Amino acid sequence: MTTLNGEDEVAGLCRDLIRIDSTNAGDNSGPGERAAAEYVAEKLAEVGLEPRILESDSHRANVVVRVEGEDPSRDALLLHGHLDVVPFDAADWTLHPLSGEIADDCVWGRGAVDMKNMDAMILAVVRQRISEGRRPPRDVVLAFTADEEAGGEYGAQWLAAEHKDLFEGCTEAIGEVGGFSVSIDDARRLYLIEAAEKGIAWMRLTATGRAGHGSMLNAENAVTELAEAVGRVGRYQWPVRLTRTVETFLTETSRALGFDFDPDDPEATVAKLGPLARMIGATLRNTANPTMLQAGYKANVIPQTATAHIDGRFLPGYEEEFFQTLDELLGPNVTREFVYHDVALETGFDGPLVRAMADALVAEDPGALAVPYTLSGGTDLKAFSVMGVRGFGFAPLKLPADLDFSGMFHGVDERVPVDSLKFGVRVLDRFLDAC
Structure with a gap:
């Protein structure tokens, strides 16, 4: 077998994947992930692995393969990544979001x-290691999933429910939205590793009143009842709740920036984080944002019902408080039902896996x-956690100081520097050796 170089390959692999349209609008109407899954499976099969393509529905495809480790008696490690992407409006982009073009030393496109x-x-990294005959210390399961952008019903949730056997022995995992750098100065960088996730509560609100003519008095107007409830929810200032992970992050970040963290005023620290403040600020408290409204069918008819949607997110340990407060805000005349509901997660930032991530970063970036x-x-990770998997967000990237990386999630002009991808390959290679 020809020896492969992961650093040489990674930008091309990223470009090819971006060029495969796998947009997911959440209604199961898009192209699906089948083409992307076939590409991934082909690349894995080229180095002698035997990946399985698993369809939960037409074109909703997942890929799973196990890489045998030197000691199969040890617990296995899961590496997971999703193949779907959110929709886009190409007119808003500098380069077409499906171009995968490499320009300005970056790979551009949705995903x-x-x-x-x-x-x-x-x-x-897997192709390189297999081509070199290098096995990981323990079994590693690779999962490339469908439908993450809509909650995972056709992807991770389905795999955890219907193909749990493929993840036998997996106790730890790494996945997305972590491991990227935020520059402190020219010599030092924070690398944010996701150790917790807020819970999700997408809800439909319904108010029911008395239908009638729009010209008449009506004290039971469903639109009025719903609008007032939505206004209360949307304007409510949720109290700050410092979880263990958030407090650790703010303490470490404050120390690195050269000032003391004041737990009585965490927003003062967040305000000094620049573009990152949007992401971190949302983890100081529960949130509930109105996102959709629907009522009526004619201007002179008072409808019997009115509905709205709320995107609720609750911190680990604060789910009960979240729903109790929400129900008080809604009042007795508005009901709620789940469109989608999932758990909050939090794990300690300790143990051999954490040390392996931190050591791999420092080996490639002494200022990490x-x-x-x-x-x-x-x-x-929410779906895989149901199987008892402890996970982190760790997709390591050393980024330019002026790149608003967090602002590009689901945004326009997504791009990743080629050098950052090469850095990630080196770090993941060291990480796999150490874990």
Whole structure:
């Protein structure tokens, strides 16, 4: 077998994956992930692995393969990445989001940040190691999933429910939205490793009143009832709740920036984080944002019902408080039901896996400081955690100081520097040796 070089391959792998349209609008109407899954499976098969393509529905495809380790008696490690991406409006982009073009030393396109970059890094490092005859210390399971951008019903959730046997022995995992750098100065960088995720509660609100003519008095107007409830929720200032992971992040970040963290005023620290403040600020408290409204069918008819949607996110340990407060805000005349509901996660930032991540980063970047943080969104880790897997977000990238990486998640002009991808391959290679 020809020896492969992951650093040479990774940008091309990322480019190829971006060029495969796997947009997911959440209604099962898109192209699906089948073409991307076939590409991934082909690249794995080229080095002698035997990946399985598993379809949960037409074109909704996942890829799973186990790489045998030197000591199969040890617990296995899961590396997971999703193949779907969110939709886009090409007119808003500098370069077409499906071009995968390499320009200005970056790979451009939808998925360059979320998360075909990590898919490419996993493929590159695994292909290199297999071609060199280097086995990991323990079994490593690779999972490339469908549908993460819509909650994972056709992807990680389905795999955890229907193909649990493929993950036998997996106790730890790494996945997306972590491991990227934030520059402190020219010599030092924080690398944010996701150790917690907020829970998700997408809800439909319904108010029911008395239908009638729009010209008449009506004290039971469903639109009014719903609008007032939505206004209360949307304007509510949720109290700060410092979780273990958030407090650790703010303490470590404050120390690195040269000032003391004041737990009574965490927002003062967040305000000094620049573009990162959007992501971190959302992890200081629960949130509930109105996102959709629907009522009526004619201007002169008062409808009997009105509905709205709320995107709720709750911190680990604060789910009960979240729903109790939400119900008080809604009042007795508005009901809620889940469109999608998933757990919050949090794990300690300690143990051999954490040391392996931190050591791999420092080996490639002596100015690296690994810090845990909480993700305001969610990932496939929620589904895999049901199987008892402890996971982290670790897709290592050393980024230019002026690149607003976190702002490109689901944004326009997604791009990832080629050198950052090469850095990620080197770090993942060291990490796999150490874990």
